[in-house]
Every structure is written in structure tokens, then in C-alpha cells.
Amino acid sequence: xxxxxxxxxxxxxxxxxxxxxxxxxxxxxxxxxxxxxxxxxxxxxxxxxxxxxxxxxxxxxxxxxxxxxxxxxxxxxxxxxxxxxxxxxxxxxxxxxxxxxxxxxxxxxxxxxxxxxxxxxxxxxxxxxxxxxxxxxxxxxxxxxxxxxxxxxxxxxx
Amino acid sequence: xxxxxxxxxxxxxxxxxxxxxxxxxxxxxxxxxxxxxxxxxxxxxxxxxxxxxxxxxxxxxxxxxxxxxxxxxxxxxxxxxxxxxxxxxxxxxxxxxxxxxxxxxxxxxxxxxxxxxxxxxxxxxxxxxxxxxxxxxxxxxxxxxxxxxxxxxxxxxx
DNA sequence: TATTGTTATACTCTATAACTATA
DNA sequence: TATAGTTATAGAGTATAACAATA
Numbered sequence: 001x002x003x004x005x006x007x008x009x010x011x012x013x014x015x016x017x018x019x020x021x022x023x024x025x026x027x028x029x030x031x032x033x034x035x036x037x038x039x040x041x042x043x044x045x046x047x048x049x050x051x052x053x054x055x056x057x058x059x060x061x062x063x064x065x066x067x068x069x070x071x072x073x074x075x076x077x078x079x080x081x082x083x084x085x086x087x088x089x090x091x092x093x094x095x096x097x098x099x100x101x102x103x104x105x106x107x108x109x110x111x112x113x114x115x116x117x118x119x120x121x122x123x124x125x126x127x128x129x130x131x132x133x134x135x136x137x138x139x140x141x142x143x144x145x146x147x148x149x150x151x152x153x154x155x156x157x158x
Numbered sequence: 159x160x161x162x163x164x165x166x167x168x169x170x171x172x173x174x175x176x177x178x179x180x181x182x183x184x185x186x187x188x189x190x191x192x193x194x195x196x197x198x199x200x201x202x203x204x205x206x207x208x209x210x211x212x213x214x215x216x217x218x219x220x221x222x223x224x225x226x227x228x229x230x231x232x233x234x235x236x237x238x239x240x241x242x243x244x245x246x247x248x249x250x251x252x253x254x255x256x257x258x259x260x261x262x263x264x265x266x267x268x269x270x271x272x273x274x275x276x277x278x279x280x281x282x283x284x285x286x287x288x289x290x291x292x293x294x295x296x297x298x299x300x301x302x303x304x305x306x307x308x309x310x311x312x313x314x315x316x
Numbered sequence: 317t318a319t320t321g322t323t324a325t326a327c328t329c330t331a332t333a334a335c336t337a338t339a
Numbered sequence: 340t341a342t343a344g345t346t347a348t349a350g351a352g353t354a355t356a357a358c359a360a361t362a
Binding site (some may be wrong): 020021022023024026027029030031032033035036037039040042050054067075092097124128129131132133134135136141144145147148149151152153154155156 | 179180181182183184186187188189190191193194195197198208212215217233253261283286287288290291292293294298299301302303304305306307309310311
């Protein structure tokens with residue numbers, strides 16, 4: 001009844017049609033790394049995305065910054081930031097305080113609990129980074145990051 | 159989440175708190191490469207995402223495959239594939255034909271117009287790939303792809 | 317007038333659960 | 340019973356446009 005399990009894999013994208021497919025390699029790797037990040041946090045009973053981690057680090061290192069400044073630093077629209085901040089605030093990690101100098105802006109900061117959580121998160125991120133780099137020597141890791149930066153520089157900004 | 163822009167007056171993530179930040183470099187690069195892909199297509203009056211391109215190549219090289227097989231190859235759920243295919247079909251690039259052997263499945267294929275479009279798209283992707291690799295020597299490009307594959311292998315599958 | 321944060325709205329990508337038709 | 344495709348629904352990320360408060 002069951003048909004034989006699909007024993008012949010599909011012809012993939014990575015042969016024939018295109019030359020280098022660096023973009024494809026990048027996408028696949030980034031996807032696997034993202035999954036590892038999520039798995040690392042899930043296994044520790046925590047839930048956080050790489051983007052949320054980046055946001056928390058930015059707020060931690062730039063306490064008092066405005067939502068506009070944060071959105072700019074993250075490369076997203078200010079309206080996009082609102083629900084993200086809402087969620088992090090609902091989790092008790094971040095606070096929006098009134099700015100003492102400008103009535104239009106909020107002064108963002110981590111709560112005490114946010115600081116503690118960030119320390120835990122940073123440990124998990126270090127473990128994650130260590131794992132994804134485990135197949136590479138220290139110099140290969142350095143090379144990879146350098147090459148990635150070169151590619152980023154070549155990609156047209158628009 | 160979005161990519162951090164190049165220049166930021168804020169203290170960034172890439173100093174101090176963490177060791178290598180390969181995951182961060184990966185995200186930023188992948189984001190810039192994605193933007194370059196979009197810009198390349200927009201400038202040519204076309205609209206396509208890297209994911210859509212990958213799907214079209216897969217269908218082209220595996221004509222007659224089912225939606226399940228395609229979803230598996232793309233690493234997405236079969237329900238996620240439906241609206242993506244709907245859109246590509248509405249654009250006249252892909253067709254869902256009844257399978258001759260299994261009444262439950264569709265045999266996917268590119269239309270004639272889809273084949274022509276894919277040829278145009280492939281030219282644009284080659285131009286895009288050439289641009290993002292323009293800062294690298296041929297051997298550096300090779301090295302980068304190899305290192306990315308090594309990282310992908312180390313990231314836990316979970 | 318210009319800027320900040322918010323809301324309303326609209327896409328896309330992603331998933332799970334349930335339905336249908338077929339095997 | 341199991342599988343393929345669809346639908347309904349939900350959550351997250353993204354954006355634009357418009358609005359209120361403030362500068």
C-alpha cells in the first residue's frame with residue numbers, strides 16, 4: 001500500500017544551473033545556525049530569537065536610548081519596533097521610561113530582571129557560538145568572519 | 159529581524175560582550191545579500207525572492223514532483239507551500255497538473271512562460287552572485303562556501 | 317513644520333489542526 | 340489507516356499611512 005519511500009533525492013539547486021551559489025550557501029547555513037540558536041535556548045527552558053538578543057544587548061549597552069535610535073540601529077521601521085518592545089516589556093525584561101529631556105521620546109532600559117536574564121542569555125549564546133564554530137579552527141573562524149564582512153561590503157546597499 | 163545598518167552612533171553588539179559572533183556576522187551578511195538580490199531584480203523590473211527562485215529551480219529540475227516532495231526539499235510544511243504555489247501559479251509560472259499515477263497528488267511543472275522567466279531570473283541571479291563575490295578571489299569564494307558548509311554541519315539539526 | 321511613538325492595515329513566512337479525497 | 344492537498348487560524352516580522360503629543 002505505502003509506496004516505496006522516496007529513495008531518489010531530488011536534483012538540488014547546487015549543481016549545474018548556477019556558478020557559485022554563495023547566496024544559497026549563506027541561506028542554508030544561516031537557517032541551520034538559527035535553528036541551533038533556538039534549540040540551545042529551548043533546551044535551557046528559555047525562549048529568545050537572535051533578533052531579540054541583539055535588541056537586548058543594544059539596550060543594555062546604550063541605556064536611555066529612544067525607540068527611534070534603537071529602530072535605526074536595528075535597521076527596522078519604528079512602527080515595527082513597537083510590538084517587539086511590547087512583548088519584551090510584557091516579559092518584564094525592558095522598560096519604557098519617560099525621557100527627562102524630550103517629552104516625545106521614551107528612554108529605554110533593561111529592568112533588573114532583564115539584566116539578569118541577559119547574563120543567562122549571553123551564556124547560552126556563547127555555548128551556541130562555540131558549537132557552530134566547533135568544526136572550524138580558530139583561524140578558520142576568523143577567516144570566515146572576514147570573508148563574510150567582505151561579501152557584505154560588496155552587496156549593494158541599494 | 160532587520161539588519162543593523164552600517165553606521166550607528168550606538169555601541170554595537172560586536173564588541174566586548176561576546177567572543178566570535180559568527181552568527182551575527184552571518185545574519186548581517188545574509189541580510190545584505192538578500193537586499194542585493196531584491197535590488198538586482200527590482201532594477202530589471204522583475205520581482206522574485208531567493209526562496210521563490212529556489213523553488214522554481216527545484217520544479218524545473220524535478221518536473222512532475224508532488225507538493226509534499228517539494229515542501230520536504232524546501233524544508234517547509236506542506237500547508238506553507240500552498241499559498242506560495244498559488245501566487246506562482248497566478249503569475250503563470252507554475253502549474254499543478256493531476257498526477258497520472260496518484261489521485262491525491264499534483265504533478266508540479268513550470269509553464270512555458272515559467273521556463274522563459276526562469277532563464278531570465280537565472281541571468282539576474284548570476285549577475286547578483288557575481289556582484290556579491292566581487293570583493294573575493296575565486297579561491298576565497300570557494301573557501302567561504304566550504305567554511306559555511308562546515309558550520310552548517312556543526313549546527314545541531316534538532 | 318518636523319519628530320516620536322502609536323495605531324490601523326496589509327503582506328509574507330511560518331506552523332498546527334482539522335477537513336476532503338484518495339490510497 | 341495513512342497520505343496529499345487544502346482551509347482556517349494564529350503568531351512573528353516587515354512595511355506604509357495617518358494621528359496625537361511634543362519640539
